[in-house]
Amino acid sequence: MNITEWRMIRVLIVDDSVVVRELLTHILNADPEIEVIGAVTNGQEAVDFVEKDRPDVITMDLDMPKMGGFEATRKIMETKPVPIVILTASWDPHDVNRTWKAMEAGAVHALEKPVFFGDTKNSEEVKNLIQTIKLMSEVKVVRRWPNKKGHIEPKPDKEIKISPLEIDVVAIGASTGGPPVIKTILGALPESFPVPILLVQHIAPNFSKSFVEWLDQTSALKVKLAVDGDRMASGFVYVAPDQCQMKVERYGRISLTKDGPENGLRPSVSYLFRSVAHAYGSRSLGILLTGMGKDGAEELRLLKTLGAITVAQDKESSIVHGMPGEAIKLGGATHIMPPERIVEMLSVLGRGRLRT
Secondary structure, rough: OOOHOOOOOOEEEOOHHHHHHHHHHHHHOOOOOEEEEEEEEOHHHHHHHHHHOOOOOEEEOOOOOOOOOHHHHHHHHHHOOEEEEEEEOOHHHHHHHHHHHHHHHOHHHHHHHOOOOOOOOHHHHHHHHHHHHHHHHOOOOOOOOOOOOOOOOOOOOOOOOOOOOOOOOOEEEOOOOOOHHHHHHOOOOOOEEEEEEEEEEEEOOOOOOHHHHHHHHOOOOEEOOOOOOEEEEEEEEEOOOOEEEEEEEHEEEEEEEOOOOEEOOOOOHHOOOOHHHHHHHHHHEEEOOOEEEOOOOOHHHHHHHHOOOOEEEEOOOOOOOOHHHHHOOOOOEEEEEEEEHHHHHHHHOOOOOOOO
């Protein structure tokens, strides 16, 4: 970026606690690249604020008077879209469900609300919050239309032939913007889906369990956190847990390890995809969805080289096209599709043929 184009990242804080508002304001303003331009007490005030002045990022509480965080997120994303980071301090199932509903409505990230004790400047929670604010300020969000119809995708230039006898596993990787896309895909698949699904979703610490529960509520498939030693079975989705690398070995055994981060991440899509390539090669299907960075891109290309079917989410439907875009640049995507077409592809696994 040209130095003359640089400007501060403008943040709006939305929280009904005066203590939290003051602490967040103090912490964020202490960073030379961030400026808090407002701190309001409920969702309605946030909606009104955004009508008059557009921040670069919003931190959004969930449980507030007059209008909560989910409803405020929905209204903002349907009128004046802004990257919204959900901050939650409660692990009550109702609040957790609202977090994921807010993600469906267009929030780009969710974090556990930092608990501040002593030196806030050097707290890992604070560093994570500031880094998230900076990363999310670069996300280009789009307006969410109520009851929006899917956009028309150009017709691919060839048929895709798939048979459950040829594909033994589906591996999916996602990051920023991934949860609602994954929910859409898994929610459309039948209980009789013929092969197991392995999933790595980059997610904030402590959110994995609730993420799995949220997906399981809306999918006919059985969604579970992977356990070391699991034997994969059709009709199941195995989600990589926090702070573990997940790989699959021959004969369908899942292994969780404490191997170091790849691309700065644990779990890493690259780690999973590479193991799928080694164990299943051409008998696998790899899908790389919306996300920041390049995790999984090189390994999607590896899968394609071995004869696997590989899919990258298209730019138009991605919140962030970093990961799938990098895979496309590397030539790693057999097909480039929006989520609706990915659902169509997966839905025909049991029928053995997809005409595109």
